[in-house]
Structures are given as structure tokens and as C-alpha cells.
Amino acid sequence: MRIARRQPVVPWYAATRVVLLLLALNVLPYFNRGAIIGDVSTYRQWISGSFDQGQYPLSDQRWQYPPGAAAPLLLPHWLPGSYYVLFFVMCLIADVAVFWMLLRAAKRADPAQPSPAGPWLWTLGIAAIGPMAYGRYDLVVTAFAVAALTVTPRSKRSTAVARGVLIGFGAFLKLWPAAFLFGAPKRRNGRLLVGVAAATAVVPTLALELFFPGVLSFLTNQKTRGVQLESVFATPFVAGRWFGWSGGVTNTHGAYEFTGPGVPLAGKAALLSTAVGCAILLLIRRRAAVRGGFPFPSSMLADVGFAAVLVFVVTSRVLSPQYLVWLLGVAAVCLTSRQTLMRVPAWLVLAAVSVTQLIFPLFYHTLRGGQIYSGAILIGRNTVLVVAAVLALRALWRATGTALDGVRVPVSGVLFGEDRGHRVRLVQDEGAPLDRELGGGGAEHGPEGVVDGVGGPGRGGADRLVEGD
Incomplete structure (x- = not known):
């Protein structure tokens, strides 16, 4: 793989992923097996109890996903072998795809x-x-979200279409990639x-609603969610218990949530903070x-998308470890460009992730x-x-105040449209954020490829391999 040649990160990536896969497969022991297979066991229950009967698990309060989520959950089930092993391998393939796309994006930049x-x-x-x-x-x-931020076909129009498809499909699987639309380019593209x-x-969501009435309930089910133990808005109650706060913790919706005085508020x-965050993002977009x-329109989609996802994560009533995977993927795309405005927030996210386990x-x-x-x-x-969220919004706000007449904005030692020593007007042409995405992706680049029965008689041994504590 030419892109990976002489990249010191590649052997480290390979070593860590081998260890993660061996831990997931229970070849190497992990101190809490349930933390690995807990959600996968739930997926299997949904398959055997609902999907195999041609239904969605709508009666289970833990099902709060868009209907497209059924696709990655069912794929390992449709293949021969252990559901657990195949699920872990599917996630490994997605992990490798993200890493490859990041290497390629950095090379183009x-x-x-x-x-x-x-x-x-x-x-x-x-x-x-x-x-x-x-x-x-x-x-x-x-993986779909990273592909949406890095794919660069030959023209601006085809880039807009490809990214729209990938963002839409990502939202069909799990809503959060829709946050990238805050960074969509202006006008026609x-x-x-x-x-x-x-x-x-x-379109596919409405089609599934016709055949499986009730799949749109995920849009309203979130209203019943409480303040989960790990969320930012649970912080006052975490500290309050040290000083005699009378509330407690209960397991609902498959997560531990606080109950007691002040929790509904x-x-x-x-x-409200989510709404305020959306308003600030829209204001930044209008200001731009x-x-x-x-100043660097080529990185706008990734930078604004990262800030939007970060805002939604910190203002959410729920904050599980998998939410951090979203942030890492988008932050990594931002860092493939040296022109990114999100350098400090991205590394702060890594610092926050470091204490996850x-x-x-x-x-x-x-x-x-x-x-x-x-x-x-x-x-x-x-x-x-x-x-990190505050700094991300602040960086976007300040950046929109610099792209003015007569402002010199250097990019890797070169100034847009100017001879040295002269000041120019920066004009964001129609679809400019799709130009030179991540520093490359012009007409000289070819289209980028987007990488993307439970308990059968032959599965027992393999399932026991990963299920045993």
C-alpha cells in the first residue's frame, strides 16, 4: 500500500488492532467481559426475538435507533459462523477503512x-x-461519516452528490452524521x-415505515430518556452525592440514569442547550x-461538522463510550489538514477519551x-x-471574522490569488468548500473508492470463545 509506506503510525496501528481483536474474541482476557459483549448480546436478542420474525424490536425500550440500524446488526447474522466473531470482524474492517481513508486524506492534503x-x-x-x-x-x-468528509470525485457537483449520499446513509444508520450539514457549502452545491x-x-425510512409501522417511533422515544450517569448534565448530581444529595441511580433504557430532585430540570x-448550540452554529454559518x-473553505465541512458533533455530544442527556468514537473519527479527519481550525479541540477530545476505560x-x-x-x-x-466544544465554536467564530477584504491568509506558505506582498479579497465561490478538499481532490485526482441465524449448530464453539468470562 503506497500511501502507508514509510508511515511510522502504521505498525502501531496494526499492533493495537491485533490486541483489540484478541481481547474482543476473548483470546486475551479482559477484566470486564460484559462491557464488550453486552450490546452485541442485545443485538442477538433483537434478532432472535424480532428480526427473525420479520419485525423490529419496537416493544423493547432499548431500541431507539433509526430503522437503518438493522443493516449492520443483521449483516453478521446473515453470514455463516459465530455472530459475535463476525460482528467484531465487521467492526475491525470499518476501523481499518477509517484508518486507510485518513492516510489517503493526509496524503492528498x-x-x-x-x-x-x-x-x-x-x-x-x-x-x-x-x-x-x-x-x-x-x-x-x-466509517461512512469519514468517507463523507474525505471523498473527492472529479467535479464539485459529483462531490456534493457523493457526500450527500454518504451523510444521508450515515444518518439512516444513526442520526449524528446529519450534523455535517451545518458545514454544507453555499448556494447550488x-x-x-x-x-x-x-x-x-x-426515502428508505418512510418506505420502511410503510412495511413496518412504528419504526419512526425512535424520533419520539428519546423524550423519555433521563439524565444518564456519564453525561455532562449529570455532573452536578455526581458531585452532589458527595454532599448528601438525596437522589439515586436507576437502570432504564439500558443505561444508568439519575433520579431525584433537580434531575427533570x-x-x-x-x-435547551442543544437548541442554543444549534443556534450558535447557524449564526456562525450566517456570519461566514x-x-x-x-479563510480555509476546503476544510469547512470537517471543521464545522466536528464542532457540531461535539456540541451535540456535550449537550446530550446521554454520553456513552461509543459517542466518543464519533468524535474521534471527525477529529481525525480535521487533523489530516494542516489548515484545520480544530487542532486544539481535537487533541482535547483525545485527552478526554484517554480515561474512558x-x-x-x-x-x-x-x-x-x-x-x-x-x-x-x-x-x-x-x-x-x-x-473543547467552547474552543471549537470560538475558533469558528473568530475565523469568520478574518475572511474579509484586504486580509492576508497564508496557506502552506501560499496566499490565495495574490502575488507576494499584495493583499487580496477572499471570495467564497459557489461550492468553494468542495474545492481542493483536504488540500487535494481536484480534477487531477481520480474518483475515490468508498470503503466501506443465531445459535446454529456450527456456532457453539466460536460463540463460547467470545462469550465466556
Whole structure:
């Protein structure tokens, strides 16, 4: 693989992924087996109890996914062999695809000296999450999201279509890639991207609603969610238990949520903060349109998309380890370009991710019990994520104030459209964010390829291999 040649990160990536797969398969022991296979066991229950009967598991309160989520859950079931083994292998393939796309994006951004930051962040971040990353289907969604940010066909129009399809399909699997639309380009190509993304997500969803009435209930089921133990808005209650707060923790919707005085108010505050975050992102977008665009429009989709996903994660009432996989994927794409505005927030996300296994599963029982040391780790992690979100929004806000008449904006030592020593007007042409995406992807580049029965008689041994504690 020419792209990976002489890349020091490649052997480290390979070594960490071999260890993660062996841990997932139970070849190497892990201190909490249930943390790896817990969600996969739930997927198997949904398959045997609902999907095999031609139904969605709508009666299970844990099912709160778009209908497209059935595809990655059923794929390992349709193949011969152990469901667990095949599921872990599917996630490994998605992991490798993301890494390959990051290497390629960095190579396009700077053919002479590709930035290793993005691949390194992905390598270290997923390793920090541990084998739990292979026990959730979020790696598959993240692969589509990274492809949406890095694919660069020959023309701006075809790029808009390809990215719209990938964003829409990602939202069809799990809603969060729709956050990329905050960074869609202006005018015709932007409308095309948004329209294609909406059609790709909405049309199959409505079609499935006709055949499986009720699959749209995921849109309203989230209203019943409480404030989950690990979320940012649970922080006051984590600390409050140290000083006698009278509330407690209960397991609902497959997650531990706080109950007691002030919790409903915190839930409403979380929803309000999400709305405020969306308003700020829209205001930044409007500010960019009025003031001439971003200084580096080629990285706008990834930078704004990362900020949007970060805002949604820190304002959500739920924050599970798999949410961090989303952030790592988008942050890594940002770091493949040396022009990114998200360098500091991206590394802060990696710092927050580094304590993931301490919070869950290592000290999770003490966290539920209100212990100070585990609570302090969680509060520290959440504080770093909030700081990263604030800095990301601040970077976008300040950037939209620099792309003005007479402002010199250097890009790798070259100034857009100017001779040395002269000041120019930066104009964001129609579809400019799709030009030179990540520093490459012009007409000289060819189209990029997008990488993308339970319990049968032959499965027992393999299933026992991964299920045993």
C-alpha cells in the first residue's frame, strides 16, 4: 500500500488492532467481559426475538435507533459462523477503512509531507476506548461519516452528490452524521448536498415505515430518556452525592440514569442547550456568509461538522463510550489538514477519551455508588469535553471574522490569488468548500473508492470463545 509506506503510525496501528481483536474474541482476557459483549448480546436478542420474525424490536425500550440500524446488526447474522466473531470482524474492517481513508486524506492534503496527526489520533483514541469499540456498531457509522468528509470525485457537483449520499446513509444508520450539514457549502452545491442527504435518509425510512409501522417511533422515544450517569448534565448530581444529595441511580433504557430532585430540570436544560448550540452554529454559518466565508473553505465541512458533533455530544442527556468514537473519527479527519481550525479541540477530545476505560467499565460500579475518585475522573473528562466544544465554536467564530477584504491568509506558505506582498479579497465561490478538499481532490485526482441465524449448530464453539468470562 503506497500511501502507508514509510508511515511510522502504521505498525502501531496494526499492533493495537491485533490486541483489540484478541481481547474482543476473548483470546486475551479482559477484566470486564460484559462491557464488550453486552450490546452485541442485545443485538442477538433483537434478532432472535424480532428480526427473525420479520419485525423490529419496537416493544423493547432499548431500541431507539433509526430503522437503518438493522443493516449492520443483521449483516453478521446473515453470514455463516459465530455472530459475535463476525460482528467484531465487521467492526475491525470499518476501523481499518477509517484508518486507510485518513492516510489517503493526509496524503492528498500535502503529498510531499502528509500530516500524521489524524491517523495517530485515530490509532490512540480507539486503543484508549479499548475492545468496547468493537462491541458497538458505531465504528460502521463512523466509517461512512469519514468517507463523507474525505471523498473527492472529479467535479464539485459529483462531490456534493457523493457526500450527500454518504451523510444521508450515515444518518439512516444513526442520526449524528446529519450534523455535517451545518458545514454544507453555499448556494447550488450546498442545496444539492443537503437535498441528496435528506433524500437518502428520508426515502428508505418512510418506505420502511410503510412495511413496518412504528419504526419512526425512535424520533419520539428519546423524550423519555433521563439524565444518564456519564453525561455532562449529570455532573452536578455526581458531585452532589458527595454532599448528601438525596437522589439515586436507576437502570432504564439500558443505561444508568439519575433520579431525584433537580434531575427533570437538568434534562430540560440539556435540551435547551442543544437548541442554543444549534443556534450558535447557524449564526456562525450566517456570519461566514456575510463576511466572505471561512479563510480555509476546503476544510469547512470537517471543521464545522466536528464542532457540531461535539456540541451535540456535550449537550446530550446521554454520553456513552461509543459517542466518543464519533468524535474521534471527525477529529481525525480535521487533523489530516494542516489548515484545520480544530487542532486544539481535537487533541482535547483525545485527552478526554484517554480515561474512558477508567470510567467504564473499571470504576463504573464505584461511580454508581457515589465514590469521589471515580466521580472526579468523570467530572474531569466532561470538563475537558466542554472546553473543547467552547474552543471549537470560538475558533469558528473568530475565523469568520478574518475572511474579509484586504486580509492576508497564508496557506502552506501560499496566499490565495495574490502575488507576494499584495493583499487580496477572499471570495467564497459557489461550492468553494468542495474545492481542493483536504488540500487535494481536484480534477487531477481520480474518483475515490468508498470503503466501506443465531445459535446454529456450527456456532457453539466460536460463540463460547467470545462469550465466556
